[in-house]
Amino acid sequence: MRILVVEDEVDLAHTLHTGLTAEGYSVDVAHDGRQGLWMARTGEYALVVLDLMLPGLNGYKVCAQLRREGNAVPILVLTAKDGEWDQAEALDTGADDYLAKPFSYLVLVARLRALVRRAATAAPPVLAVGDLSLDVAGRVCRRAGVRVELTPREFAVLELLARRAGQAVSKTDLLYHAWPDEAQDPNLVEARVSALRKKVDAAFHRKSLQTVRGTGYRLVDDRERD
Secondary structure (H helix, E strand, O other), rough: OOOEEEEEOHHHHHHHHHHHHHHOOOEEOOOOOHHHHHHHHHHOOOOEEEEEOOOOOHHHHHHHHHHOOOOOOOOEEEOOOOOHHHHHHHHOOOEEEEEOOOOOHHHHHHHHHHHHHHOOOOOEEEEEOOOOEEEEOOOEEEEEEEEEOOHHHHHHHHHHHHHHHOOEHHHHHHHHHOOOOOOOOOHHHHHHHHHHHHHHHHHHHOOOOEEEOEEEEEEEEOOHOO
């Protein structure tokens, strides 16, 4: 079972990595908010341990962005900000639990187990646009039941388009979603969309990924045009 720890204190991140690995988890670590957001989007994590005061992008914004995108991964906030307003804001932003530093490691592990148990009862989201489906948790794309292999960036671009199916999505939004930690070059989006068209459209004689001139792209169910 994989856990993502987003913590900028290197020593604490190392301690969490060592301890949680000993508990039998597979642990990945990010040291800033933008890297953590990207990893949470593209990895299959059972839960996320998230600090609030992060460089690049704070924990509130990371949590809020994941929830806006429909990412339901359980999030436990672990932070030195222990005021009641801080706790309320974190929970209202979408966190599932809150633990203030310094904390009991025994309590941390127990809370993580509880979050995993609760999450196990919820079905992972599957986005569908016509016969194109995206298993968000499994990071699997299928067209008409046929699995289509995508890179993490391609999946991220297609996921946002699927979440806003039928709507024009700007290149800026796609850049922020798929490349939160890199230079904002529109050519990155254009190259991935070109690759996606070959994989999910041309290979199946479809035209579901449309260009919206002056804006960006739109994903539609084009089956009625077949």
